[in-house]
Amino acid sequence: MPRRIDRFAFRTLVAVAAALLSIALRPGIAAAGTQDNVEGWAWSGTIGWISLNCNSVAPPTCATVDYGVTFEDVPGFPDRGNLKGWAWSENVGWICFGITCAGTTPQGGASYAQYRGSYNGKTDEIFGWAKIDALGNNGWISLNCDNDPTTTCAVSSYHLVLDATLPTLTAPFTKGVIDDHWGWSGTSEGTGIGWIDFSSVMTTWAAASLGAVSRPVGVYEPTTATPGSRLFTFSISFSNLTAAQDDLLQCDIRRSDGTLGAPLQKIYASTVRHVAESLQYTVTGADPIDKIKRWEVAACRIAGPRTATSCPPACAGGQICEGGKCRNVIVTTTAPAPIFAHANAWTIADSDTDDVYLATQCFNGFPGKYFGNSWRCDFSGDADFSMGMSQGANIERYCGDSIDNDGNGETDCNDRHCKGISLLCRTPPLAPGAPPLLEPLSCTWGASGDNLADCTAGFTPGTICCTKQNKIVDGYECFHGIANDGYIDCDDPGAVVGDVCCSTAGMVQVK
Known part of the structure; x- marks a missing residue:
């Protein structure tokens, strides 16, 4: 009262x-x-x-x-x-x-x-x-x-x-x-x-929030296009975004050669609250496309209205220059998000939605789902890298630069992430009469401290577990032996080093 x-x-x-x-x-x-x-x-x-x-x-x-x-x-x-x-x-x-x-x-x-x-x-x-x-x-x-x-x-x-x-x-x-x-x-x-x-x-003021930020799995060109000539527009999407009048939404795209493209941005003429938003980038002939080196969303941010401080010279820490004036950064993403660049091997229509969906199906063990050819799951920039990065894993990223990018002692095609895809933690199905696996929920290889959880006690279904296979046939194993017999990778009877599925010399394109 x-x-x-x-x-x-x-x-x-x-x-x-x-x-x-x-x-x-x-x-x-x-x-x-x-x-x-x-x-x-x-x-x-x-x-x-x-x-x-x-x-x-x-x-x-x-x-x-x-x-x-x-x-x-x-x-x-x-x-x-x-x-x-x-x-x-x-x-x-x-x-x-x-x-x-x-x-x-x-x-x-x-x-x-x-x-x-x-x-x-x-x-x-x-x-x-x-x-x-x-x-x-x-x-x-x-x-x-x-x-x-x-x-x-x-x-x-x-x-x-x-x-x-x-x-x-x-x-x-x-x-x-x-x-x-x-x-x-x-x-x-x-x-x-x-x-x-x-x-x-x-x-009309609002507390700025990026909400959930989504990016496409890959940038690619169809086989009918001259390399570097196909223009492909992809979107970075935001759900539940809030920004006040005169705020700036901005994302930086880092291309495969390490350079930044022109920032993607939007200035809000009026306040928006809890909306879906997107920024688009169109690949041009001048942009580098390299199947073994990723692009990435380097950062996305919301910055407040322009201040009275002119730029250049450089703005103070926590500020960005836009329109000749400094803006205070309110909120920003904390880690880069990968966009994996596919070269001209791809035949699907220009649809990043299909790219994501089909790569996910392939990763989950459905052969022939990713652009109709299961072998396309085997290369850098596909399901293993995309899903690995989405889980926060420290992975090799580049498979042709002669550098051990993830610091696990394995370089390029000798690194597990460049050899094959990753599997979800699950018990492989056994053929009738096959002996039970001694460790059906354990990864058989991998380095400690690589942020990839083994499928041991306390594992969560869906956690990534690493394999050495270079080809999906029935979703779990190479084509050697009996389908779904419980043997994984090159442990399958009949597999020898040098076979397509067990090659250590590099990634083999299966026609």
Whole structure:
């Protein structure tokens, strides 16, 4: 319930405030700018309406008195936003928010106001302070019971929130709960203006999030095309992406020769929340296509609006240069994602969806599913590498550069990842009368510490287990011996080193 205010003390303070209003419009006091992303009105039963943006007034006053409250991104903390700037009350004058306010808060320390996606067991709440400028230290307004030294949340659970769940342009300062849109102005001496209702305030700002990032398995050209001449467009997709107005979505593509293509990017003219998004790259004749060297999505990021700092020269750490201005990076991917480059051996139509789907089928043990030829599962850039990388495995990556890329002591085609595909952890089927396998769920080779889990006790179905085979026939073994007889790789009777399935000299293309 609202707490009592000493009305006499309040009337005295209002009288003082009225005397100060003659300087309330002095130049510079409300230099918040016209691009503020918070609009609407707060309501106090004591002082009436509070405007949070000069555009909220009818008619707008921005041409003569430019003020507003705004959220600013916190670089490196995508789920936080600092609230600052000025609001206006006809009865008590200017009201500052967050770091805009001078003085020491009742909590102690400098003023702040900040949205936090998750903090102290709370979700989407705003913490900190605002202040009625003319009332000095008697004018502090607490935005959350968590930072109010005069009470506890158990006694009065008031707070401000942003409803970040809505897929709308603006987010209100309420989720519709009775205590989630109130600020409190009151001191232990009974001064202050009491409760302030922020339920009619909204913002176009949003806490940036890339969501889930997906990329195609491969870039390839059909056999009918002259090498390097076929243009193929692939997509990097984002699910559940959130970005504020003027934010930049950007991805860097590193090609097989190590160079970066022009960044893929999009600037948002309006706020988007929890949407599906994509960026496209079109392969040109000038792009390197090498079947033994991958491309990769080097990084994707969301950066905030352009700052006033020009570039070049280089921007500061945590910033990128775009459009001649520096932007603060809010959130970025933490590791590169591979895109495996297929050369002109491919015959499927230009569809990265089919590329992913058929490679997955081939990897899961269905011969003849990947572009109609099971041998195509055997080469770098196909199912073994794609699935291995998706599991976070440290794999060889390049099978023709004479470098031990994964540091396991095996180079190029002598490395397990270049010899054959990987299998899922599962018990191989046994032919009738065949003896049981001694270790049916164990990998028979591999180096320790390579991030590939063996199928031993505690394994999870679907975990990658490595094999030496170079060809899928029935999904588990080479073509030697009886189909599905339980023998794996070149342990199958009749297999000898040098056979297609057991070759150590390099990868053999089967016609």
